[in-house]
Amino acid sequence: MDDYGTESDSDYTSYWRDWFISSRGNEYFCEIDEEYLTDRFNLTGLNTEVQYYQYALDLVTDVFDLDCDDEMRETIEKSARHLYGLVHARYIVTTRGLAKMLEKYKKADFGKCPRVMCNSHPLLPMGLSDIPNLKPVKLHCARCEDTYNPKSSRHASIDGAYFGTSFHNILFQVYPALIPAKSAERYVPRVYGFKVHAAAALVRWQNGVRDDMRRRLRKMEVESGFKDGDDDLDEDDDDPEDEEELLQQLAVAEYRGGGAAAVAAITAAATTGGEVQMGSVA
Amino acid sequence: MSTSSGTPESWISSFCSLLGHEYFAEVSEEFIEDDFNLTGLQNQVAMYKEALEMILDVEPEDDEDDEEEEEEDEEDVSGDARDGMGGRERRHHSRVASDLSVIESSAEMLYGLIHQRFICSRAGIQQMSEKYELGHFGVCPRTNCNQTRTLPVGLSDIPGEDTVKLFCPSCLDVYVPPNSRFQTVDGAFFGRTFGALFLLTFPDYDLSRSGAETAANLGRSADEHGMVNGMYARNIAPGLGRGKIYEPKIYGFRVSEVARSGPRMQWLREKPDDVSLLDEARNFAEEHGADSDDDDESMMNSGRPTARRRPAVNPALRQRQGQNGSPMRVDANGAESEL
Numbered sequence: 001m002d003d004y005g006t007e008s009d010s011d012y013t014s015y016w017r018d019w020f021i022s023s024r025g026n027e028y029f030c031e032i033d034e035e036y037l038t039d040r041f042n043l044t045g046l047n048t049e050v051q052y053y054q055y056a057l058d059l060v061t062d063v064f065d066l067d068c069d070d071e072m073r074e075t076i077e078k079s080a081r082h083l084y085g086l087v088h089a090r091y092i093v094t095t096r097g098l099a100k101m102l103e104k105y106k107k108a109d110f111g112k113c114p115r116v117m118c119n120s121h122p123l124l125p126m127g128l129s130d131i132p133n134l135k136p137v138k139l140h141c142a143r144c145e146d147t148y149n150p151k152s153s154r155h156a157s158i159d160g161a162y163f164g165t166s167f168h169n170i171l172f173q174v175y176p177a178l179i180p181a182k183s184a185e186r187y188v189p190r191v192y193g194f195k196v197h198a199a200a201a202l203v204r205w206q207n208g209v210r211d212d213m214r215r216r217l218r219k220m221e222v223e224s225g226f227k228d229g230d231d232d233l234d235e236d237d238d239d240p241e242d243e244e245e246l247l248q249q250l251a252v253a254e255y256r257g258g259g260a261a262a263v264a265a266i267t268a269a270a271t272t273g274g275e276v277q278m279g280s281v282a
Numbered sequence: 283m284s285t286s287s288g289t290p291e292s293w294i295s296s297f298c299s300l301l302g303h304e305y306f307a308e309v310s311e312e313f314i315e316d317d318f319n320l321t322g323l324q325n326q327v328a329m330y331k332e333a334l335e336m337i338l339d340v341e342p343e344d345d346e347d348d349e350e351e352e353e354e355d356e357e358d359v360s361g362d363a364r365d366g367m368g369g370r371e372r373r374h375h376s377r378v379a380s381d382l383s384v385i386e387s388s389a390e391m392l393y394g395l396i397h398q399r400f401i402c403s404r405a406g407i408q409q410m411s412e413k414y415e416l417g418h419f420g421v422c423p424r425t426n427c428n429q430t431r432t433l434p435v436g437l438s439d440i441p442g443e444d445t446v447k448l449f450c451p452s453c454l455d456v457y458v459p460p461n462s463r464f465q466t467v468d469g470a471f472f473g474r475t476f477g478a479l480f481l482l483t484f485p486d487y488d489l490s491r492s493g494a495e496t497a498a499n500l501g502r503s504a505d506e507h508g509m510v511n512g513m514y515a516r517n518i519a520p521g522l523g524r525g526k527i528y529e530p531k532i533y534g535f536r537v538s539e540v541a542r543s544g545p546r547m548q549w550l551r552e553k554p555d556d557v558s559l560l561d562e563a564r565n566f567a568e569e570h571g572a573d574s575d576d577d578d579e580s581m582m583n584s585g586r587p588t589a590r591r592r593p594a595v596n597p598a599l600r601q602r603q604g605q606n607g608s609p610m611r612v613d614a615n616g617a618e619s620e621l
Binding site for chain 2: 140144151168202216225
């Protein structure tokens with residue numbers, strides 16, 4: 001706010017919105033057009049949501065000229081930011097807003113997906129609720145279709161309602177060409193090269209769910225969006241996996257019972273890279 | 283040198299206190315001194331002997347004065363000290379500064395590879411569990427995992443292939459550490475095994491960590507201590523399943539699966555409402571009659587009732603199978619008594 005006080009006096013950044021989107025922590029926001037802000041229709045209902053609505057709007061549109069004390073000014077300032085956020089949620093689902101956010105998405109301004117298998121796919125900001133002051137902003141990865149917490153705490157405190165629950169989905173409705181290819185690639189927990197039974201059983205079950213979905217989509221002749229062909233629908237490669245798991249259970253049992261000898265034998269084999277064969281233990 | 287601070291600190295503890303090395307456990311000297319634990323590492327690390335000496339803070343072998351060794355040890359913990367005082371060693375081994383930096387990097391590589399083995403040993407995994415409890419490895423970035431603590435893992439056991447990743451036991455997925463300083467840490471120093479082995483070793487951890495939600499889950503997933511596939515049912519991917527999957531919505535309406543932009547990846551976060559569905563062996567046995575013990579075993583072998591048998595292996599399995607339907611139960615109990 002101090003920044004604002006000094007900067008608003010200078011000729012360079014006389015626009016409140018310029019200052020707002022360029023200040024630290026507000027990297028997720030795009031600039032709302034003057035025309036959009038001045039059209040009262042776009043602000044329907046916000047006057048009940050925002051304190052000192054008129055002053056806040058004046059501040060956002062750079063026509064604020066009320067002479068007031070610092071405390072009052074700070075309150076209005078806060079309201080202005082709240083108002084900007086709420087209008088922002090509406091603006092980014094308009095054609096111009098989508099285009100602006102798309103630019104930021106392409107530059108990965110919202111960060112990259114932390115999931116290893118997503119290969120740093122750019123994220124999109126989203127809210128878990130459209131009602132303000134409920135949930136902070138989350139980040140959505142279009143590749144794994146999951147939501148993540150922002151890395152930095154200065155972003156974790158932004159209200160999710162300033163982006164809304166619909167924006168990121170609308171973006172891909174409007175730009176379907178940008179939907180990333182889906183991948184069945186995933187992490188499988190292993191012990192000395194062998195899958196862990198509990199996790200592997202879940203993976204098998206999930207793969208079943210996925211294949212059911214892909215069959216369903218194929219029947220309806222809808223593109224599933226998976227990059228790795230349809231060939232793996234008929235999974236017959238499950239059998240060796242089961243065998244592997246059994247061996248893993250034995251390997252762990254062996255490790256617990258047999259002590260260091262088994263561990264070293266297995267470790268040595270595992271470090272050399274190949275799949276562990278039981279022969280190296282027995 | 284990492285020990286340039288000059289404090290009398292071992293190479294190992296100074297290595298572990300370096301920025302970005304927060305995930306490392308301090309490998310005990312006994313573990314390193316046991317040659318058996320180092321089997322095969324000679325061929326993987328250049329200047330193996332010198333690197334090992336550096337890790338253990340041992341003077342390069344000196345034929346003449348054994349009595350002085352202890353005293354020298356203390357002096358030698360600091361690199362500066364070595365430069366200043368160690369003229370004698372220099373003479374013996376004709377070591378130059380460039381050699382030192384080579385040895386330093388070899389020592390880091392060697393320590394990493396030993397570390398990979400150490401954290402899978404009893405002492406090591408215990409030490410890592412203490413670090414886990416203190417939250418040294420960070421939390422899962424996924425919203426629905428509710429800040430579940432993660433474990434450092436590698437995606438490969440071979441050094442130089444990939445950096446360290448974080449494995450979330452709640453969604454069984456791996457993530458890139460949030461801080462870029464970990465992007466210089468080799469994943470092989472933790473290895474592929476540690477993450478999964480940790481969960482098998484400490485089955486009692488409450489992974490979901492938020493009591494209320496666990497209680498809500500218990501209703502539909504067996505009883506509190508129900509075991510499925512060798513793990514507590516409540517600990518099988520607690521962050522997955524109904525209510526923990528993101529559902530895309532536009533103005534409150536769910537996006538249809540048929541839409542081009544519809545959900546396609548929900549299977550990745552799916553889990554059956556009743557995890558006992560995943561107990562394939564027991565389900566198969568129930569389906570095919572209780573007396574078909576043999577079928578049960580062949581199911582374990584290959585997933586097909588017609589598979590060949592393994593006589594040498596089956597008795598042990600059958601025994602465990604008979605106890606509680608879970609072959610891992612024995613191991614779990616062993617770990618409990620350790621705790």
